[in-house]
Amino acid sequence: MITIEDIELLSEEEFIEAEKTVEKLIAVWEVKNLRGRAAVFHDDQHINQPRKELKAMDHPSFDAEAEIAFRMKPVVDSLEGNMLIHPLTTPVIEVDETCKKARGTWWSLGIEGLSKYRETPMAILSLGMVPGTHVKMKGEWRILSGNWQRTTKNEYHAGWINDMQVTNTRPPLTKEQDRNFLGKYAYMKDEIRKPVPRPPYKDTWEEYPEETDPSWQYKDL
Amino acid sequence: MVDAERKQKLLMKINKLNAYTEIQNTMGRMIAALNFRQKEKVADFFALDQKDVSFEYADEGVFEGKDAVIAGIEYLLGSEVKPGEMIDLQLTTPVIEVADDCRTARALWWSPGAASVLRENEDPQAQWIWGDFAVDFIYEHDEWKIWHLHYFTLIHCDYHKGWVDDTSLINRPNTPMHDNAQPSTWHNPYHPKAIRYGIPAAPYPYETWKEEDRYWMLRNDKTR
Numbered sequence: 001m002i003t004i005e006d007i008e009l010l011s012e013e014e015f016i017e018a019e020k021t022v023e024k025l026i027a028v029w030e031v032k033n034l035r036g037r038a039a040v041f042h043d044d045q046h047i048n049q050p051r052k053e054l055k056a057m058d059h060p061s062f063d064a065e066a067e068i069a070f071r072m073k074p075v076v077d078s079l080e081g082n083m084l085i086h087p088l089t090t091p092v093i094e095v096d097e098t099c100k101k102a103r104g105t106w107w108s109l110g111i112e113g114l115s116k117y118r119e120t121p122m123a124i125l126s127l128g129m130v131p132g133t134h135v136k137m138k139g140e141w142r143i144l145s146g147n148w149q150r151t152t153k154n155e156y157h158a159g160w161i162n163d164m165q166v167t168n169t170r171p172p173l174t175k176e177q178d179r180n181f182l183g184k185y186a187y188m189k190d191e192i193r194k195p196v197p198r199p200p201y202k203d204t205w206e207e208y209p210e211e212t213d214p215s216w217q218y219k220d221l
Numbered sequence: 222m223v224d225a226e227r228k229q230k231l232l233m234k235i236n237k238l239n240a241y242t243e244i245q246n247t248m249g250r251m252i253a254a255l256n257f258r259q260k261e262k263v264a265d266f267f268a269l270d271q272k273d274v275s276f277e278y279a280d281e282g283v284f285e286g287k288d289a290v291i292a293g294i295e296y297l298l299g300s301e302v303k304p305g306e307m308i309d310l311q312l313t314t315p316v317i318e319v320a321d322d323c324r325t326a327r328a329l330w331w332s333p334g335a336a337s338v339l340r341e342n343e344d345p346q347a348q349w350i351w352g353d354f355a356v357d358f359i360y361e362h363d364e365w366k367i368w369h370l371h372y373f374t375l376i377h378c379d380y381h382k383g384w385v386d387d388t389s390l391i392n393r394p395n396t397p398m399h400d401n402a403q404p405s406t407w408h409n410p411y412h413p414k415a416i417r418y419g420i421p422a423a424p425y426p427y428e429t430w431k432e433e434d435r436y437w438m439l440r441n442d443k444t445r
Contacts, residue, residue: 111351
């Protein structure tokens with residue numbers, strides 16, 4: 001157990017180094033919490049209900065107007081029978097030297113229930129990833145960018161080899177539009193899988209210093 | 222020159238980080254014990270010296286107090302383990318908040334899981350058992366202990382049928398409740414006719430334990 005006496009023994013240089021290390025570790029923890037909260041909100045689909053803001057709405061690069069419009073738009077008639085559970089596993093998180101920016105990737109095995117018009121829901125099994133960039137604004141970590149990246153999304157009994165459900169939107173997406181949206185790197189039985197997103201490596205902030213630059217995810221292509 | 226306040230702040234953060242790791246290890250060990258059906262070990266992870274130590278499982282009710290917690294664990298895990306049985310719950314999606322005074326902590330995990338349940342004259346039934354753990358921890362006798370644990374069922378179904386076609390397992394059988402159980406505080410598993418409310422909620426940062434926030438996991442106000 002570290003005590004205040006231990007801290008008193010540190011030189012100023014050592015203290016600053018320790019402080020920075022601790023800040024980074026706290027940042028990793030807080031970013032995990034942030035994404036966990038976002039997962040809870042994702043399942044709770046009550047549109048326009050007041051909730052804690054998790055996105056970096058005030059960041060100059062963030063399209064807050066589009067975000068608000070997206071949130072107001074229902075994609076099902078009723079929430080009855082709907083569920084979006086995407087547990088987060090396999091976290092890889094890299095924080096920059098200022099502790100103001102963090103990149104991360106998570107993997108997920110998820111389950112869903114989808115009922116568009118109050119019909120009997122479809123049970124869906126969906127594998128995917130969550131790549132994202134996060135920024136610390138006004139003392140809190142916020143999500144700057146990063147969408148669900150689908151690997152599979154199949155009707156439960158049909159299996160992922162033969163079935164790929166499109167993302168539910170209104171108006172509905174064509175298969176081609178869906179492929180270019182969240183399904184861009186999705187599993188296809190006649191294709192070799194592409195290594196996207198590449199998890200952030202230790203040098204990610206030296207190599208890609210801008211938080212708005214998404215190309216770190218595609219380095220292995 | 223580094224002032225005293227900055228040093229105290231660093232110490233608090235180090236203590237919080239230690240707590241963060243220890244809490245995850247404690248919960249991971251408890252889940253391993255639960256999966257291996259080691260009921261005495263499971264009970265040992267609870268803060269049994271706390272008068273209001275509690276354990277709530279789906280719609281089986283709330284077991285509060287040392288004797289009730291032990292009775293509840295015995296009720297759920299106490300039967301003889303037989304060949305072919307399996308329960309495998311996993312912890313993912315952690316949201317953990319340690320109080321600034323490092324005396325208590327609140328945590329949420331999403332828990333995908335699977336099970337094999339014995340049946341007469343046929344193979345065991347493969348089941349999905351997914352849920353959430355919302356847990357209060359308390360630091361006592363130099364270790365983090367589970368103070369209040371609430372397990373929420375999300376899906377519980379036959380593996381082959383899936384969570385839409387099989388809802389037969391999401392509620393307890395209509396048999397008498399355990400004598401030590403008090404009414405459940407929340408039970409809203411996935412059902413084709415039900416609406417989800419993002420409960421259990423995630424914990425939010427806090428300074429010190431306040432009884433008024435005891436049921437943070439049940440709040441439908443998502444603004445904090």
